[in-house]
Amino acid sequence: DGGITQSPKYLFRKEGQNVTLSCEQNLNHDAMYWYRQDPGQGLRLIYYSQIVNDFQKGDIAEGYSVSREKKESFPLTVTSAQKNPTAFYLCASSRRDIGGDEQYFGPGTRLTVT
Amino acid sequence: GQNIDQPTEMTATEGAIVQINCTYQTSGFNGLFWYQQHAGEAPTFLSYNVLDGLEEKGRFSSFLSRSKGYSYLLLKELQMKDSASYLCALRGGYSTLTFGKGTMLLVSP
Numbered sequence: 684d685g686g687i688t689q690s691p692k693y694l695f696r697k698e699g700q701n702v703t704l705s706c707e708q709n710l711n712h713d714a715m716y717w718y719r720q721d722p723g724q725g726l727r728l729i730y731y732s733q734i735v736n737d738f739q740k741g742d743i744a745e746g747y748s749v750s751r752e753k754k755e756s757f758p759l760t761v762t763s764a765q766k767n768p769t770a771f772y773l774c775a776s777s778r779r780d781i782g783g784d785e786q787y788f789g790p791g792t793r794l795t796v797t
Numbered sequence: 798g799q800n801i802d803q804p805t806e807m808t809a810t811e812g813a814i815v816q817i818n819c820t821y822q823t824s825g826f827n828g829l830f831w832y833q834q835h836a837g838e839a840p841t842f843l844s845y846n847v848l849d850g851l852e853e854k855g856r857f858s859s860f861l862s863r864s865k866g867y868s869y870l871l872l873k874e875l876q877m878k879d880s881a882s883y884l885c886a887l888r889g890g891y892s893t894l895t896f897g898k899g900t901m902l903l904v905s906p
Contacts, residue, residue, distance in 0.1 A: 714892055724898055725896035727896070728894070792835070
């Protein structure tokens with residue numbers, strides 16, 4: 684079965700700690716994306732990557748970092764510099780810049796920082 | 798920048814038809830997507846419009862008017878499982894998406 688996996692589903696951390704969220708896809712997609720969703724808000728783009736070893740900042744990249752060493756994997760690190768890290772984090776992938784190809788989303792990781 | 802507006806909440810009755818509107822202001826975009834998201838789950842793709850007009854997919858249809866900055870999602874023969882949030886999103890460069898805040902639809906018996 685092709686798809687996107689994110690782990691863990693729920694994550695709890697203490698303030699001041701960095702935490703890395705996993706995202707893996709076996710859809711052979713070139714492009715991958717990270718979004719954040721807060722209650723009552725739409726999804727906001729954190730980072731995206733069109734090819735391996737290249738990534739771009741989205742609208743709210745401050746306090747986050749990513750890497751893209753493999754086509755299948757796009758981990759997101761939430762650093763202690765992120766002022767409001769508690770949120771629902773969604774990873775997505777798509778074929779690269781092709782017309783109406785939709786983004787496929789993973790199940791999400793709900794991060795709580797106290 | 799882009800600004801996307803959707804109603805926050807809507808209610809409808811099982812079996813009825815509901816139209817969810819999306820208006821936007823943008824300097825340019827490559828298409829408009831509609832996604833469905835059940836609470837605590839991932840968004841799933843519903844429809845995509847790049848040209849003006851109506852796209853139909855089973856019980857769901859989506860319409861786009863670029864000149865009016867307006868789209869709508871039409872859901873027919875509503876079912877209880879259609880209770881969800883519906884997200885309008887504009888496709889920009891590199892296939893990035895800018896989402897509206899979503900419309901929470903509650904379907905009652």
